[in-house]
Amino acid sequence: MSGRLDGKVVLITGGSRGQGAVEGELFASEGATVVLADVLDDEGEAAAKSIGPAASYLHLDVTDAEQWAMVTKEIVADHGRIDALVNNAGIFHFTPLLSTTEAEFRRIIDINLVGVFLGMQAAARYMVEQKSGSIVNISSVAGLTGAAGFSAYNASKFAVRGMTKSAARELAGFGVRVNSVHPGIIDTPMLKTLDDIGVRDSVVDRIPLGRVALPIEVARLVLFLVSDESSYSTGSEFIVDGGMTS
Numbered sequence: 001m002s003g004r005l006d007g008k009v010v011l012i013t014g015g016s017r018g019q020g021a022v023e024g025e026l027f028a029s030e031g032a033t034v035v036l037a038d039v040l041d042d043e044g045e046a047a048a049k050s051i052g053p054a055a056s057y058l059h060l061d062v063t064d065a066e067q068w069a070m071v072t073k074e075i076v077a078d079h080g081r082i083d084a085l086v087n088n089a090g091i092f093h094f095t096p097l098l099s100t101t102e103a104e105f106r107r108i109i110d111i112n113l114v115g116v117f118l119g120m121q122a123a124a125r126y127m128v129e130q131k132s133g134s135i136v137n138i139s140s141v142a143g144l145t146g147a148a149g150f151s152a153y154n155a156s157k158f159a160v161r162g163m164t165k166s167a168a169r170e171l172a173g174f175g176v177r178v179n180s181v182h183p184g185i186i187d188t189p190m191l192k193t194l195d196d197i198g199v200r201d202s203v204v205d206r207i208p209l210g211r212v213a214l215p216i217e218v219a220r221l222v223l224f225l226v227s228d229e230s231s232y233s234t235g236s237e238f239i240v241d242g243g244m245t246s
């Protein structure tokens with residue numbers, strides 16, 4: 001059976017659970033070799049095992065440039081190439097402007113923004129040599145509009161959106177495409193933050209489709225961007241938010 005990702009080697013950060021794990025499962029079912037990377041090692045090993053032989057797990061803290069170099073080197077040694085990188089790892093914290101510490105702010109920027117920068121740099125080194133590749137940076141609706149109490153998260157996700165466009169222009173001549181994805185409210189462990197501050201219901205009330213999304217509804221969009229079906233898309237923003245930003 002032919003799949004939409006036959007022969008492709010795809011690295012997904014934050015792959016131990018939530019959207020990353022579901023993307024791994026979908027991509028493997030479409031013929032990809034999938035490498036899940038995360039800091040949650042037990043969950044990541046289990047996620048790779050449940051996907052089957054097409055998937056493996058590697059430890060990667062996205063804030064660590066040396067770990068990025070080791071992981072990408074290992075993937076190329078094992079599989080010969082890296083066709084796609086999904087920069088999906090992220091954290092979501094409530095950070096009201098007047099009470100957020102500098103350390104909290106920097107931690108969110110470090111994971112959500114610097115992690116994406118380091119990932120693009122590490123993977124693009126190989127993609128430029130291959131003269132092909134697709135990088136998908138998971139931003140958020142919080143990369144398109146503000147949200148009271150989330151200045152650090154907003155800052156990181158807006159920056160990912162901007163950096164995506166610069167990287168797309170820079171890498172286009174090497175056959176490497178870079179796009180950002182902007183999910184709305186997706187049913188993953190991350191939603192606990194909205195529950196903790198008691199705003200989930202009021203946020204859902206503002207979604208025209210009237211519900212949160214399943215992770216597979218984002219994964220299908222990311223699949224399109226990883227695949228050659230999106231061959232003419234680069235530097236673009238792809239929104240999957242149930243109409244939230246319409």
Ligand code: NAD
Binds near residue numbers: 141191
């Ligand atoms: P999640 O919390 O289930 O998954 C995030 C994953 O990132 C976890 O497995 C976590 O261990 C990993 N991670 C955190 N820090 C890391 C680090 N330093 N190095 C490596 N991995 C690390 O949440 P999710 O919803 O699956 O989130 C995936 C992406 O989608 C994130 O970038 C998030 O900001 C974005 N997003 C989520 C929503 C939502 O409603 N769930 C909405 C918009 C955007």
